[in-house]
Amino acid sequence: MFExxxxxxxxxxxxxxxxxxxxxxxxxxxxxxxxxxxHDVLTLSHxxxxxxxxxxxxxxxxxxxxxxxxxxxxxxxxKPIPQPQGSSLIIHTLFTLGTLSLVCAFAFxxxxxxxxxxxxxxxxxxxxxxxxxxxxxxxxxxxxxxxxRLAVIxxxxxxxxxxxxxxxYASGVFGEYHALIRTTHYSLGLIGWIAMLxxxxxxxxxxxxxxxxxxxxxxxxxxxxxxxxxxxxxVLWLFxxxxxxxxxxxxxxSLLLGFVVTTMxxxxxxKRRVSDVSIWFWRGGIALLGIALMSYTGxxxxxxxxxxxxxxxAFALFALSIILGMMGKIVxxxxxxxxxxxxFMDTPIMSNIIPQKRSKILFWLFSTTVxxxxxxxxxxxxxxxxxxxxxxxxxxxxxxxxxxxxxxxxTLRHGTKFSFEN
Amino acid sequence: xxxxxxxxxxxxxxxxxxxxxxxxADKKIxxxxxxxxxxxxxxxxxxxxxxxxxxxTFEKRTGMMGGPTQMMRYEHQQLRxxxxxxxxxxxxGKYDDFFGIGESFMIMLQQHNMKEEQxxxxxxxxxxxxxxxxxxxxxxEMPQ
Numbered sequence: 001m002f003e004x005x006x007x008x009x010x011x012x013x014x015x016x017x018x019x020x021x022x023x024x025x026x027x028x029x030x031x032x033x034x035x036x037x038x039h040d041v042l043t044l045s046h047x048x049x050x051x052x053x054x055x056x057x058x059x060x061x062x063x064x065x066x067x068x069x070x071x072x073x074x075x076x077x078x079k080p081i082p083q084p085q086g087s088s089l090i091i092h093t094l095f096t097l098g099t100l101s102l103v104c105a106f107a108f109x110x111x112x113x114x115x116x117x118x119x120x121x122x123x124x125x126x127x128x129x130x131x132x133x134x135x136x137x138x139x140x141x142x143x144x145x146x147x148x149r150l151a152v153i154x155x156x157x158x159x160x161x162x163x164x165x166x167x168x169y170a171s172g173v174f175g176e177y178h179a180l181i182r183t184t185h186y187s188l189g190l191i192g193w194i195a196m197l198x199x200x201x202x203x204x205x206x207x208x209x210x211x212x213x214x215x216x217x218x219x220x221x222x223x224x225x226x227x228x229x230x231x232x233x234x235v236l237w238l239f240x241x242x243x244x245x246x247x248x249x250x251x252x253x254s255l256l257l258g259f260v261v262t263t264m265x266x267x268x269x270x271k272r273r274v275s276d277v278s279i280w281f282w283r284g285g286i287a288l289l290g291i292a293l294m295s296y297t298g299x300x301x302x303x304x305x306x307x308x309x310x311x312x313x314a315f316a317l318f319a320l321s322i323i324l325g326m327m328g329k330i331v332x333x334x335x336x337x338x339x340x341x342x343x344f345m346d347t348p349i350m351s352n353i354i355p356q357k358r359s360k361i362l363f364w365l366f367s368t369t370v371x372x373x374x375x376x377x378x379x380x381x382x383x384x385x386x387x388x389x390x391x392x393x394x395x396x397x398x399x400x401x402x403x404x405x406x407x408x409x410x411t412l413r414h415g416t417k418f419s420f421e422n
Numbered sequence: 423x424x425x426x427x428x429x430x431x432x433x434x435x436x437x438x439x440x441x442x443x444x445x446x447a448d449k450k451i452x453x454x455x456x457x458x459x460x461x462x463x464x465x466x467x468x469x470x471x472x473x474x475x476x477x478x479t480f481e482k483r484t485g486m487m488g489g490p491t492q493m494m495r496y497e498h499q500q501l502r503x504x505x506x507x508x509x510x511x512x513x514x515g516k517y518d519d520f521f522g523i524g525e526s527f528m529i530m531l532q533q534h535n536m537k538e539e540q541x542x543x544x545x546x547x548x549x550x551x552x553x554x555x556x557x558x559x560x561x562x563e564m565p566q
Binding site: 075 | 439
């Protein structure tokens with residue numbers, strides 16, 4: 001009955017930081033590809049395009065989401081992840097090696113690396129799921145937790161299909177279901193893993209941290225179920241080769257557009273009017289989701305391929321915007337929390353750990369990158385400018401994270417601890 | 423039930439905090455000080471309701487003396503210390519410090535509230551069962 005009220009307010013800093021620090025490193029790799037091979041990156045199914053997509057969705061977005069889940073589980077899940085330092089080290093190492101192998105497999109056409117990538121990424125995700133899922137299925141339950149469960153299950157299924165596809169790339173033999181598996185793979189990854197998690201986290205974070213009116217209880221309770229139902233229907237539709245396969249996409253789009261409108265409204269009408277950069281990232285992210293949904297609708301109606309590319313780019317930037325906003329809160333909070341809990345009297349306040357000025361510059365670099373990225377499908381060379389601004393953005397992100405970590409270690413070594421003798 | 427009653431009190435405290443923060447952001451210093459004082463008293467009263475009545479009754483019913491309620495008491499101590507720091511910053515006119523401390527306070531408070539609303543209060547509701555209404559009445563009658 002009383003099983004599992006987490007006693008942890010936060011996991012150790014290193015647990016989350018190792019994931020977050022890897023995000024800008026992969027971001028810099030992606031920026032280089034955009035600068036030196038813009039045409040290949042934007043050519044559908046080109047090996048460098050596939051390498052870029054996996055750098056973006058695995059190395060940047062999923063890496064950030066896995067790190068954030070280690071933080072959120074201890075607060076939202078009711079039970080801390082056991083031995084978080086060891087678990088995060090294993091998962092992070094496997095996931096990083098897997099992502100690198102997959103990107104190199106695509107970029108350099110080394111077929112053996114697809115198998116290596118499948119083993120590493122599969123192991124990382126299965127290990128992560130087998131740790132997290134039992135904790136999420138405990139006696140405590142709420143809508144955000146249910147969404148986290150569905151997201152992790154979707155990640156597991158996405159990885160399974162990814163491994164199937166990796167074996168096809170490794171052997172060069174593509175079965176008759178390859179296209180269907182690929183569509184199911186990215187549908188599960190984009191909607192089941194990324195959108196599912198962000199929507200359910202928003203239900204908690206937007207309402208509580210920005211003090212807004214609550215989301216509708218019905219929506220919070222049912223949006224995950226509807227997304228699962230529609231994704232299942234889409235897969236069935238595809239495998240039965242039924243006409244008008246976009247029908248299921250339109251249901252997902254309507255649902256997510258509802259989320260965009262209600263979240264924007266809540267952020268606009270929030271009671272806590274003090275503006276910080278995390279709100280800008282949330283608003284920007286939600287607006288980008290809106291752009292992604294509208295562009296995809298435009299693509300379905302017009303069959304204009306560039307709109308599909310815009311939709312995918314906007315969707316990725318939506319996730320990145322939310323991740324950058326969350327990182328900007330999680331990292332200073334963890335640094336402050338661990339130092340202050342250890343009794344350091346000279347613990348810096350959050351706004352001095354990542355100064356507001358640097359956070360604002362990061363946001364403006366992100367915004368500039370967004371503009372160039374959304375124009376790139378129409379004017380390919382603009383992707384070079386996008387690569388340059390994203391280089392600056394990821395370099396600054398890396399600097400912010402390293403500076404926060406150094407400040408933490410510096411205070412640990414040289415700070416003054418509270419004691420009754422002081 | 424306990425969950426609804428205490429959750430509404432959390433929201434009322436949040437509202438007072440945002441009003442104080444908004445007033446300070448608008449440079450309405452006297453208004454901010456008055457609103458913060460209301461928030462300060464409301465939050466301490468909320469902690470008192472839990473520590474003096476709710477948690478003790480829950481612990482007696484369940485025999486869980488060193489479990490989740492103890493952790494919540496520990497977090498109350500941390501939050502109270504931050505409340506004092508914010509009060510000091512506001513009194514001394516260090517408004518940037520007030521916002522800076524307020525940022526970590528708000529995250530910690532909301533994480534704390536999440537745990538209570540999603541885990542502890544439902545446990546207390548189950549433990550108190552039909553006596554929950556009497557407990558709510560007792561809490562309402564507690565002087566601030």
